[in-house]
Amino acid sequence: MNYESLENWRYMKHIIKLLGLWFCMASSLSAHAQVPVLSLDTVLQRIDNGNLLLQSYGLKASAYKYSAEAATAWMAPMVGVGTFMTPYPGQRKTDDMSKGNLMLQLEQDIPNTAKQQSKKQYIASLGDVENANRAVTLNDLKAQARRLYFNWLIAREKIQLLQQNEKIMVMMKKIEEVRYPYNQSQLGSVYRADAKIEENRNMIRMQEGLIAKARSWMNSLMNAPGNQLFEIDTTYVPLFVAAAAYDTTTLAGVRKDVLKMNESIRSMQLNIASMKNERKPDFRIRFEHMHPLSNIMPYAYSVMGMVSIPIVPWASKMYKSEIRAMQYNVEGMQKERAAMLQETQGMLYGMQYEIQTMQTRITAKSDKVIPALQKSMDADFAKYQENTLPLAQVIGSWEALTMMQVEVLDEKLKLYEMIADYEKQLYR
Numbered sequence: 001m002n003y004e005s006l007e008n009w010r011y012m013k014h015i016i017k018l019l020g021l022w023f024c025m026a027s028s029l030s031a032h033a034q035v036p037v038l039s040l041d042t043v044l045q046r047i048d049n050g051n052l053l054l055q056s057y058g059l060k061a062s063a064y065k066y067s068a069e070a071a072t073a074w075m076a077p078m079v080g081v082g083t084f085m086t087p088y089p090g091q092r093k094t095d096d097m098s099k100g101n102l103m104l105q106l107e108q109d110i111p112n113t114a115k116q117q118s119k120k121q122y123i124a125s126l127g128d129v130e131n132a133n134r135a136v137t138l139n140d141l142k143a144q145a146r147r148l149y150f151n152w153l154i155a156r157e158k159i160q161l162l163q164q165n166e167k168i169m170v171m172m173k174k175i176e177e178v179r180y181p182y183n184q185s186q187l188g189s190v191y192r193a194d195a196k197i198e199e200n201r202n203m204i205r206m207q208e209g210l211i212a213k214a215r216s217w218m219n220s221l222m223n224a225p226g227n228q229l230f231e232i233d234t235t236y237v238p239l240f241v242a243a244a245a246y247d248t249t250t251l252a253g254v255r256k257d258v259l260k261m262n263e264s265i266r267s268m269q270l271n272i273a274s275m276k277n278e279r280k281p282d283f284r285i286r287f288e289h290m291h292p293l294s295n296i297m298p299y300a301y302s303v304m305g306m307v308s309i310p311i312v313p314w315a316s317k318m319y320k321s322e323i324r325a326m327q328y329n330v331e332g333m334q335k336e337r338a339a340m341l342q343e344t345q346g347m348l349y350g351m352q353y354e355i356q357t358m359q360t361r362i363t364a365k366s367d368k369v370i371p372a373l374q375k376s377m378d379a380d381f382a383k384y385q386e387n388t389l390p391l392a393q394v395i396g397s398w399e400a401l402t403m404m405q406v407e408v409l410d411e412k413l414k415l416y417e418m419i420a421d422y423e424k425q426l427y428r
Contacts, residue, residue: 057134
């Protein structure tokens with residue numbers, strides 16, 4: 001092979017390597033681009049639209065709607081065929097008139113319209129209770145999703161922090177390995193640095209496990225496969241927005257559990273109205289046609305209208321007692337609603353003060369404690385590079401700084417979870 005052919009061959013190999021590298025990078029970027037980034041609002045919207053548990057409430061509400069329509073239906077008519085005043089076989093008949101009759105009977109119950117309408121309104125109100133239940137469950141699921149999202153955010157921050165701090169420990173390990181052959185460091189220091197590096201990596205693995213768990217749980221809440229990949233918006237910062245007022249009237253307007261209580265009370269009141277209508281009568285009509293077995297007897301018929309008398313003492317006792325029991329239940333639910341609002345009011349004030357205190361603590365540690373520990377670490381590391389300070393002391397400063405940084409992130413997570421709980425109480 002001449003020189004020119006060799007150069008061409010090398011040039012082709014170089015082109016092939018570049019093409020392979022470009023293909024790998026393109027594949028990696030394409031795979032990365034296919035992983036969607038979901039904002040918190042997007043996650044909450046998908047839960048609202050796709051969660052299976054929430055869908056069940058809509059189906060139950062629809063079922064009550066059709067049950068309410070069924071409440072206005074009439075009973076089917078009754079038809080009977082038989083004999084009337086027919087002597088038993090073997091008995092002597094005095095004349096043709098004693099042969100009896102064949103009888104056709106029609107009977108129809110005619111319900112009281114007022115009763116049916118009140119029953120229909122009561123059953124339809126149960127669908128509104130189910131819709132209120134859905135709103136309460138949706139709020140719980142949103143709060144759970146927020147906590148998972150915030151855990152994911154803090155886990156990402158911890159991973160970045162630990163990876164950054166690991167670089168310092170790796171550097172110190174390399175310095176120890178260089179100094180050891182010249183008797184300027186001890187072999188134990190190398191092993192100790194290596195142990196700290198591995199410990200740091202285990203902490204990173206733990207955070208990656210928390211992210212995987214959060215992703216799986218959020219997928220289940222969104223009715224998606226548990227292993228479906230997506231990322232979160234790591235630039236998102238939860239903010240605490242205090243409510244303008246905590247009076248019970250305002251809280252009653254925003255809390256869905258109070259709405260559920262109101263719908264339950266309204267449903268109970270409609271049931272009371274339905275039970276009161278039980279004192280109204282029901283009707284029945286009966287028509288009977290007689291076909292005589294004797295030719296000398298005429299055809300005959302009977303028409304009878306009947307009405308119930310529900311006001312008699314032995315019948316009215318039932319609905320009167322039921323009405324009184326439901327009235328007590330309504331009064332109890334009203335007291336429970338008032339107590340719920342009063343408790344929520346005090347809880348929100350306490351949560352607001354706790355959140356503000358936590359914000360002050362985090363600010364103090366971030367602005368004063370961590371910078372001081374960072375300066376101490378930098379000073380010790382500078383002395384260590386000059387070989388005037390042992391590795392153990394530098395590791396101590398490194399650990400103190402890392403622990404404080406992790407502690408601040410832990411407190412940030414507590415703050416974010418407090419904000420999630422606060423918004424849960426306000427049904428945001």
